[in-house]
Amino acid sequence: MATAEAKLQKPEFTNEPFVDFSKPENRTAMEAALKKVAGEFGREYPMYIGGEKVTSAEKMTSTNPSHPSQVIGVFQKATAEQARAAVEAAAKAFESWKRVPAEKRVEVLFRAAKSIRERKFEISAWICYEVGKSWVEADADTAETIDFCEFYGREMLRLAGPQKVTPYQNERNFMTYIPLGVGAVIPPWNFPAAIATGMTVAALVTGNTVVLKPSEESPTIAARMVEILYEAGVPKDVLNFVTGLGEVAGDALAKHPKTRFVAFTGSKDVGLLISEAAGKRQPGQLWIKRAVLEMGGKDATIVDEEADVDAAVEGVAQAAFGYQGQKCSACSRAIVSEKVYDTFVQKLVERAKKVTVGPSEDPANYMGPVVSESAMKGILNYIEVGKKEGKVVLGGGRAPGDGYFVQPTVIADVDPKARIAQEEIFGPVLAVIKAKDFDDALRIANDTEFGLTGAVYSKNKAKLEKAEETFHVGNLYLNRKCTGAMVGAHPFGGFNMSGTDSKTGGKDYLLHFLQAKSIAEKAS
Numbered sequence: 001m002a003t004a005e006a007k008l009q010k011p012e013f014t015n016e017p018f019v020d021f022s023k024p025e026n027r028t029a030m031e032a033a034l035k036k037v038a039g040e041f042g043r044e045y046p047m048y049i050g051g052e053k054v055t056s057a058e059k060m061t062s063t064n065p066s067h068p069s070q071v072i073g074v075f076q077k078a079t080a081e082q083a084r085a086a087v088e089a090a091a092k093a094f095e096s097w098k099r100v101p102a103e104k105r106v107e108v109l110f111r112a113a114k115s116i117r118e119r120k121f122e123i124s125a126w127i128c129y130e131v132g133k134s135w136v137e138a139d140a141d142t143a144e145t146i147d148f149c150e151f152y153g154r155e156m157l158r159l160a161g162p163q164k165v166t167p168y169q170n171e172r173n174f175m176t177y178i179p180l181g182v183g184a185v186i187p188p189w190n191f192p193a194a195i196a197t198g199m200t201v202a203a204l205v206t207g208n209t210v211v212l213k214p215s216e217e218s219p220t221i222a223a224r225m226v227e228i229l230y231e232a233g234v235p236k237d238v239l240n241f242v243t244g245l246g247e248v249a250g251d252a253l254a255k256h257p258k259t260r261f262v263a264f265t266g267s268k269d270v271g272l273l274i275s276e277a278a279g280k281r282q283p284g285q286l287w288i289k290r291a292v293l294e295m296g297g298k299d300a301t302i303v304d305e306e307a308d309v310d311a312a313v314e315g316v317a318q319a320a321f322g323y324q325g326q327k328c329s330a331c332s333r334a335i336v337s338e339k340v341y342d343t344f345v346q347k348l349v350e351r352a353k354k355v356t357v358g359p360s361e362d363p364a365n366y367m368g369p370v371v372s373e374s375a376m377k378g379i380l381n382y383i384e385v386g387k388k389e390g391k392v393v394l395g396g397g398r399a400p401g402d403g404y405f406v407q408p409t410v411i412a413d414v415d416p417k418a419r420i421a422q423e424e425i426f427g428p429v430l431a432v433i434k435a436k437d438f439d440d441a442l443r444i445a446n447d448t449e450f451g452l453t454g455a456v457y458s459k460n461k462a463k464l465e466k467a468e469e470t471f472h473v474g475n476l477y478l479n480r481k482c483t484g485a486m487v488g489a490h491p492f493g494g495f496n497m498s499g500t501d502s503k504t505g506g507k508d509y510l511l512h513f514l515q516a517k518s519i520a521e522k523a524s
């Protein structure tokens, strides 16, 4: 059987190394990229529909959360009609793109990966400015973007061509994966390069056409990624780019009868809306829409009395305050055995006091701003709720500066059923909860509607094994922090209200974008 893999040989996948910013040459390169990118602020970006540049009457701006008066880019505010036109264009383009051999589509991803690698610092600089990531966090986002292109490219080689089935008498039989059709790709802003690009290239490499509608908070990075994909060889009508409001453009994409699937990552509430919209058959719709939905979390770290408390403190601090707590995997609950509770809280507060907050272009700041004014208001509101639900032992308000800076905040003695222990805050706010023992900690950890990531710190093997069996999360980490999933090594996606467990960066992921056709021919 001639598979595409045989024709296009690639070394085994390895993760893109992170940039070492302690090296002077890398610091100089990042400073130069930040300067260059700042010179491109304020540009207006068109949409791309059916290969044409399209503008709209109404515009929207993307601003820098570290310095809100800085306009990063000006964008089109698509109407629902424009979004629908993009689906029609993608449906037309599907007729040719689905016939392009898999290796050709894979080559596009490898070319995109190369191009992103060559422009690494520049892309990280855009991320740093548009969504307030520190240098290190922005670089991790860029590296993950490269990883998705490299990993899904290789995976498509594995899935291309006839797949073996059990031989059956007097038949030539096999199975082959074919694309679905038009995909609406609707990403969040918090991994503005990696998630937007990852979902897009997964859909494209499997032979689908795409309408990408980025988050209102991060359209510039999406626009840069779209430019890179066009340069790498994605035909413009195959990847349509529509900017605008989620409830207008995103809603129109999810509901269109020619949309075959929606790949969404974002909040629980919007994910559920999309699930409903996709589930309702529209007039003229020929299929049951597929919805790949990756949603929020209320991720917990369990600190057992038999844990290395210092390691747990470090892991919790990084997972709670890295990127200002705005990762779906962020630790927002520390569930601590009463035997080590006081020591843990005291050590955590000491550690978290060292967290620096300020503009993200300055590498001295570990935490940058939260993404927007409304995000900041929402977080500050939760902190006010938390003041009634527990004891604020660190932070508890805004940090100085014009940007949307929030102090790293630790709220101790929180009841497991309190709002700040149940609802996703998506900011640098950690609830610390006391548990009677390990079983109690596991019970508390599982007692939310989410099930995304979780971590357990313990030196007791039996307890770790129990967590493996009963801690109901899509990504469980033992004696390490609950953030920082690596493509290939940690396929990512959650249970319950955290989503459909699609496992991005895993070997099952591309199957969400394919359907299998079984063929059997009677031997003559």
Ligand code: NAD
Residues within 6 Å of the ligand: 186, 187, 188, 189, 190, 191, 195, 213, 214, 215, 216, 244, 245, 246, 247, 248, 249, 250, 251, 254, 265, 266, 267, 268, 270, 271, 273, 274, 294, 295, 296, 297, 327, 328, 329, 424, 426, 452, 492, 493, 494, 498, 499
């Ligand atoms: P969001 O739900 O507000 O927005 C996500 C996307 O949906 C955006 O592109 C937005 O424009 C669009 N949208 C909004 N309303 C819509 C509608 N009615 N119809 C169609 N599209 C609509 O989420 P966000 O604030 O961008 O991202 C943060 C959330 O994403 C958090 O809850 C976080 O946990 C989650 N997240 C999950 C994962 C994961 O892998 N599970 C990864 C990253 C982020």
